[in-house]
């Protein structure tokens with residue numbers, strides 16, 4: 001498959017876009033890691049302050065290993081922040097912490113796409129793990145039905161990423177609003193920095209979706225030509 005010119009034609013531009021988005025988010029994060037806030041807050045302090053101000057009962061904030069491994073776990077209602085974000089006293093740290101707090105706000109208000117996203121996790125894990133076997137077998141054995149099984153399994157991954165997109169944009173919008181209303185971010189320079197960090201991060205989700213869509217398109221084209 002990876003030697004198929006059609007596959008390369010469809011997926012290489014998406015791969016280049018993904019790499020560019022990754023480089024851009026790392027660049028924006030490190031650039032605004034050197035810019036402190038007038039409120040002097042760290043990511044952990046900002047997250048706790050948002051949790052308190054929004055009356056999110058039972059949401060805890062924890063330090064979590066890894067670079068940009070920040071996430072919100074709806075099952076345990078925990079905001080897990082990477083060391084750079086947890087301890088960082090910068091525009092970047094506060095932007096990412098507030099974004100994760102945005103997910104906990106979504107959870108508290110039963111925001112539809114977040115709920116759907118959580119429900120799709122088991123299906124997505126099955127799809128991500130098992131699409132390749134039927135697809136490769138179908139390809140080798142010239143069996144269209146097996147190719148279509150692979151397509152359907154991989155489609156689960158694409159649907160998950162499709163639902164992820166509004167969830168991520170909404171979390172960032174909530175973050176920007178709550179950072180302003182709680183007085184964590186006070187100047188327009190700080191707000192612009194937050195905007196740059198969060199929009200660079202959002203682009204990586206767009207890139208992941210485009211990459212998955214291109215792969216799905218390839219799979220559909222190959223399965224159709226076997227029919």
Ligand SMILES: [Zn+2]
Nearest residue numbers: 099103168171
């Ligand atoms: Zn997020």
